[in-house]
Amino acid sequence: MVDLRTGDDVHEVHPLPRGDGWIVDGIEVTPLADGRWQVRQGEAVSLAYGTRIGDVVWMHINGRVHRIEVIEAGAGAAQEEGSFSAPMPGGVLDVLVATGDEVTAGQALLVLEAMKMEHRITAPYHGRVVAVHVTQGDRVQQGELLLEVEASEA
Amino acid sequence: MRSVLVANRGEIACRVLRACKEAGLRAVSVHAEDEVGAMHTEMSDLSLSLEGSGAPAYLNGDAIIAAALANDVDGIHPGFGFLSERAGFAQAVLDAGLIWIGPSPSAIERMGDKMTARITMREAGVPVIPGEEIEIEPSGDEKADLEATLVAVRSASERVGFPLLLKASAGGGGKGMRAVESADGLDEAVRGARREAIAAFGDGRVYLERLLRGARHVEVQVLADAHGRTVHLGERECSVQRRHQKVFEEAPCAVVSEDQRQRMGEAAIAAAEAVDYVGAGTVEFLMEDDGTFHFLEMNTRIQVEHPITELVTGVDLVREQLRIAAGEPMSVPELAMRGHAIEVRIYAEDAANGFLPSIGPLAVFRPPTGPGLRLDTGVREGDDVSPSYDPMLAKLIVHAPSRDEALQRMRRALDEFVILGTTTNVAFLRDLCDLDAVVSATTSTTTLDDAYPNGWEVQPASEAVMALAAVLASSRGITRGDNDGPSGPASPFLSLNRRYP
Numbered sequence: 293m294v295d296l297r298t299g300d301d302v303h304e305v306h307p308l309p310r311g312d313g314w315i316v317d318g319i320e321v322t323p324l325a326d327g328r329w330q331v332r333q334g335e336a337v338s339l340a341y342g343t344r345i346g347d348v349v350w351m352h353i354n355g356r357v358h359r360i361e362v363i364e365a366g367a368g369a370a371q372e373e374g375s376f377s378a379p380m381p382g383g384v385l386d387v388l389v390a391t392g393d394e395v396t397a398g399q400a401l402l403v404l405e406a407m408k409m410e411h412r413i414t415a416p417y418h419g420r421v422v423a424v425h426v427t428q429g430d431r432v433q434q435g436e437l438l439l440e441v442e443a444s445e446a
Numbered sequence: 447m448r449s450v451l452v453a454n455r456g457e458i459a460c461r462v463l464r465a466c467k468e469a470g471l472r473a474v475s476v477h478a479e480d481e482v483g484a485m486h487t488e489m490s491d492l493s494l495s496l497e498g499s500g501a502p503a504y505l506n507g508d509a510i511i512a513a514a515l516a517n518d519v520d521g522i523h524p525g526f527g528f529l530s531e532r533a534g535f536a537q538a539v540l541d542a543g544l545i546w547i548g549p550s551p552s553a554i555e556r557m558g559d560k561m562t563a564r565i566t567m568r569e570a571g572v573p574v575i576p577g578e579e580i581e582i583e584p585s586g587d588e589k590a591d592l593e594a595t596l597v598a599v600r601s602a603s604e605r606v607g608f609p610l611l612l613k614a615s616a617g618g619g620g621k622g623m624r625a626v627e628s629a630d631g632l633d634e635a636v637r638g639a640r641r642e643a644i645a646a647f648g649d650g651r652v653y654l655e656r657l658l659r660g661a662r663h664v665e666v667q668v669l670a671d672a673h674g675r676t677v678h679l680g681e682r683e684c685s686v687q688r689r690h691q692k693v694f695e696e697a698p699c700a701v702v703s704e705d706q707r708q709r710m711g712e713a714a715i716a717a718a719e720a721v722d723y724v725g726a727g728t729v730e731f732l733m734e735d736d737g738t739f740h741f742l743e744m745n746t747r748i749q750v751e752h753p754i755t756e757l758v759t760g761v762d763l764v765r766e767q768l769r770i771a772a773g774e775p776m777s778v779p780e781l782a783m784r785g786h787a788i789e790v791r792i793y794a795e796d797a798a799n800g801f802l803p804s805i806g807p808l809a810v811f812r813p814p815t816g817p818g819l820r821l822d823t824g825v826r827e828g829d830d831v832s833p834s835y836d837p838m839l840a841k842l843i844v845h846a847p848s849r850d851e852a853l854q855r856m857r858r859a860l861d862e863f864v865i866l867g868t869t870t871n872v873a874f875l876r877d878l879c880d881l882d883a884v885v886s887a888t889t890s891t892t893t894l895d896d897a898y899p900n901g902w903e904v905q906p907a908s909e910a911v912m913a914l915a916a917v918l919a920s921s922r923g924i925t926r927g928d929n930d931g932p933s934g935p936a937s938p939f940l941s942l943n944r945r946y947p
Contacts, residue, residue: 294919298907305916316913329917331910338910341864342918343809349918350809351911355861357873358911362919 295363296349302363346411375440376413378404378432385410387428387439393421395441402426402438419443447520447545447772448472452490453510454525456824457840458748459486462523465764467491474519476510478503480834485826492517500834504528507535511542521545521771527836530747531558547771549746553721557744561615561653567741570720572713575732575740577610577655578602584651592640595652599636603629606654612636614643615651620690622646625657658732660890663687664699664739665730666714667755669766670723671776678711679759680783682751685889686878688801693871693894694878696788697754699733700849700887706737711781717744726752726767732891750841753820754787757845786852787845790860790875792823794837797874798904803837806830809867814859818845818852831868839870849887853879874902 296303307314313322313330320332329340331353340353344362351358385403389395395415404411423440426432449472452462459475463486466473475490480499487493494513496503504510507529514522522539524530524547533551540546548554557563561579568574580598585591603610603626612635614622622643624635640650663685670676683699684692702710714729721744728749730742752763759781766776795801811827823840825831831839844859846852860876878884883893907915 294916296912296915296919298912303912305912307913307916307920314917316916317909319910319913321914321917329914331914333910333913336910340914341810341812341866342914343866344918345807345809345867349915350866351914351918352810352864352866353911353914354908355876356905357865357870358907358915359869360907360911360915360919362915 297361297363374416374443376401376438378436378438381433382411382431384426384428384430384432384438387424387426389421389424389439391421391424394444395419395421401441404432404438413438415441417441417443447768449474449517449519450521450523450547450768451476451494451510451514451517451519452486452523452525453504453507454523454528454530455481455484455486455504456835456838457822458525458527458750458824460489460824461822462525462748462764463489465762465768466523468762469765469768471768472518474514474517476504476513480832485824485829501528507532507538511538511544514544515542519544521547521768523547523767523771524747526747526750531745533558545771547725547767549721549723549725549727553723554746556721557746559615560613560617560743561651563743564653564741566720567717570716572717572720572741573739575655575658575742577606577653579615579653580651582651588644588650591650592637595640595650596633596636599652599654600629600632602654603632606656609657609659611655611657612639612652613655614639614647614649615653616647616649617643622652623690658734658740660892661732661734662699662701662889663692663730663742663891664702664710664733665728665749666710667749667752667763668714668718668723668727668729669761669763669770669776669778670718670725670727671770672724672773673775675776676715676718676723677776677778677781678714679755679761679763679778680707680781681710682754683889684751685891686884686893687891688894692751693791693793693875694788694884695751695754695790696786696849696852697758698783698786701737702733703737710739713739713741717741725770726763750791750838751789753822753841753843754789757787757820757843758783758785760784785845785847786849787843788852788856789841789843790856790878791838791871792840792842792863792865792875793871794831794839794868795871796869797871797902800901801871803833804831804869805833806868808839808865810864812862812864813840813842814862816859816862818855819843819859820845853885873904877902 294305307316322330331338338353342351347362349360383405385405387402389401397417399415400412402413419441422442425437450466451474452459463473473490475487475493476496477487478496478499529535533555536546537551564574582594609627612624622639624639626635644650664681664683666681667679681699682697684695686694717729726748728745731739732742733739761778794804796804808829813821820843825839844852844855846855857879863872883889
């Protein structure tokens with residue numbers, strides 16, 4: 293569940309995993325290999341750019357830029373193991389977990405500083421840290437592997 | 447001249463540095479401490495550090511001249527803004543034995559003081575806006591000067607008529623300017639304009655002009671070389687303005703006839719010759735519905751909107767500036783205008799919120815491509831938009847055989863333009879292309895106020911937008927369908943916890 297703000301309205305939306313992507317109110321959203329997104333609504337398919345910076349998601353779809361405020365990051369739905377890579381070049385401000393730690397959904401794992409903003413990387417699900425590939429003060433390149441978390445059995 | 451230093455930053459520095467390289471010159475840039483590695487430094491053969499951050503670094507004329515002298519520079523190009531219209535800086539460059547790529551200090555001075563410019567133009571036979579200069583010699587006693595000005599303005603206003611514009615002689619950018627509807631508001635406007643002008647320019651002299659409502663802003667590009675040749679390169683219409691700043695410009699002006707172009711061009715040449723102008727300059731006019739035109743001011747530098755003239759005339763204006771500064775004759779053929787060009791200015795600003803400047807990372811910056819486009823940018827993907835500098839990021843320029851085709855090309859190009867991470871006016875510019883006044887070529891300097899009396903509004907988000915936003919907003923990982931690990935380029939467009947199973 294995610295709360296989004298447009299103007300004075302707050303919208304509660306529920307993305308559900310489906311195939312390679314997600315389905316939200318009947319609209320399919322699928323990530324593409326080049327970093328873009330495919331958005332399918334019935335017969336209509338659009339390619340979009342999108343990124344999240346802090347509490348704002350930025351999108352370009354059908355010739356328009358949209359900027360939408362996120363009120364609260366939702367809890368994870370993908371109950372599987374996962375690796376976390378740097379979304380952009382930056383510095384590791386703080387590593388908050390160690391290999392073997394049990395983590396809960398929403399727990400902060402690592403703080404990155406990139407583009408003069410702090411990015412907090414949080415666990416999307418309950419699990420155990422199986423590897424930490426960086427230490428505090430490291431400079432990381434875009435896409436560099438930061439850490440890996442294995443989801444616990446439900 | 448073998449080596450040129452560009453005393454500027456952003457897109458105009460990039461434009462000029464590229465022209466220097468194309469002219470076979472050594473291109474030298476300067477950068478403030480907070481602009482190490484900025485795009486314009488990448489365009490140069492050598493980039494020199496200036497002390498300090500923000501605009502003050504680029505306004506330190508002494509430091510720039512010292513840097514030039516220490517690095518085998520022959521000439522200085524000021525771009526626009528910053529030091530470009532400071533006669534004192536131009537003189538200091540010349541005194542240091544360097545070439546000043548611009549008009550003489552005396553031409554800058556005579557055009558920079560608006561009252562002097564009006565008087566010079568009237569004497570040269572160039573039509574000026576009906577009005578009156580208020581000639582009060584500053585006595586050093588502001589109370590006495592203000593009283594004398596009030597008396598003179600009251601009497602002059604009866605001859606000029608209302609509504610009128612009260613303007614500071616040293617003014618610019620709307621500072622020290624007041625629109626006065628009737629005699630009731632006159633005294634207060636004089637006090638306000640003087641106060642503002644004294645604070646901003648240290649000079650409170652004012653003059654009156656009749657307020658021409660619904661007029662078009664039409665300007666003529668001129669070029670003059672040191673061999674006695676002065677030409678005009680046709681007009682540009684720049685009526686669409688917000689806060690006295692242009693956002694949408696086109697060449698030629700849709701309503702200027704060949705005969706009208708000839709007359710305005712001759713007036714512009716007369717204006718330039720009256721101050722022995724050498725280099726590139728722009729003579730601005732206000733044009734009324736019946737085609738009557740009046741001198742507004744002359745900009746003694748290269749202008750933001752120069753590319754539209756370049757596209758329709760085929761003349762590289764910056765290249766000609768370099769040629770003229772080197773003492774060569776300009777290489778400009780007989781004026782032949784081809785097709786129609788439109789420029790929009792891409793600003794980091796919130797058009798839905800009073801055009802307030804915005805800042806942020808340019809997480810995605812994907813300009814359009816394809817036929818008939820030109821992008822003059824000073825930023826790249828990954829750069830930060832800082833509050834320390836002018837919010838103009840780039841200029842998008844299109845060229846097509848006709849005005850309708852150029853407008854449609856601009857719509858297409860703006861649709862393709864992707865900028866994420868910083869609020870820009872791209873969507874606002876796209877809406878401008880559909881405004882009745884723009885489509886029918888009936889724009890005036892009040893077009894934007896008339897079209898958006900309550901401000902411009904963002905289009906509401908569609909269901910598809912909300913769906914994508916929901917996925918981007920969730921902190922969950924994104925499952926890839928294969929087992930090959932990271933195959934595509936890692937990109938910031940994906941959320942933080944991209945997962946490679």
